[in-house]
Amino acid sequence: MAGIIILAAGESKRLGQPKQNLVFKGKTLLRHAIDTALDSACSPIVVVLGANGEQITIQPNKKVTILQNPDWPEGMASSIRLAIHEMIKQGAESAFIMLCDQPFVDTQLLNAMLQQQKDTGKPIIACAYKGAAGVPVLFNKSLFPDLLLLQGHEGARKILQDRADDIARIPFENGGIDIDTIDDYEALIGRQNVN
Known part of the structure; x- marks a missing residue:
């Protein structure tokens, strides 16, 4: 079974407020990510909180494991390691890594990535944008040891660079839309009003 890791431990320094709580199309960005995961056939679903954890409200759901990362100041790698340990504990055969601030990720994309892994046999399926x-x-579980070796601010990108031959890519042009600043958020809201 494929699990889903939603990384939501960052402090949103450039934004000045927890990005997890920003509202888009009637839901917070984190709620959207969790709902997308719940609508998929994936299990387990793990959300990693860290900075601002006390300000972030998540509706309890027995299908969602919430982890509080005390080491969040180290960077993204600490959240990935924590979540991968949980994936191993829960017996996941593979795991998605998602961010909480990519509002155009949907279940259809996740399902297409799962199908591509079946079709290609590649251990890594990444979005291309x-x-x-x-x-x-x-990531197939064969890559879990590599993920557990990440340090500091290294995200999964380091593994994508090191293991380029092991990747099948799926086009996702809206993957480049994430929210790091208030200008990013205002642009997203403007886009919502156009659509």
Whole structure:
């Protein structure tokens, strides 16, 4: 079974407020990510909180494991390691890594990535946008040891660079839309009003 890791432990320093709580199309960005995961056939679903954890409200759901990362100041790698340990404990055969601030990720994309892993046999399925491979990304459990070796601010990108031959890519042009600043958020809301 494929699990889903939703990384939501960052402090949103450039934004000045927890990005997890920003509202888009009637839901917070984190709620959207969790609902997308719940609508998929994936299990387990793990959300990693860290900075601002006390300000982030998540409706309890027995299908969602919430982890509080005390080491979040180290960077994204600490959240990935914590979540991968949980995936191993729960017996996941593979795991998606998702961010909480990519509002255009949907269940259809996740399902297409699962199908691509079946079709290609590649251990990594990554989204392709802005000329590179990025998140969401699906890792077979054979890559879990590599993920557990990440340090500091290293995200999964380091593994994508080191294991380029092991990747099948799936186009996802909207993958480049994430929320790091208030300008990013205002642009997203403007886009919502156009659609």
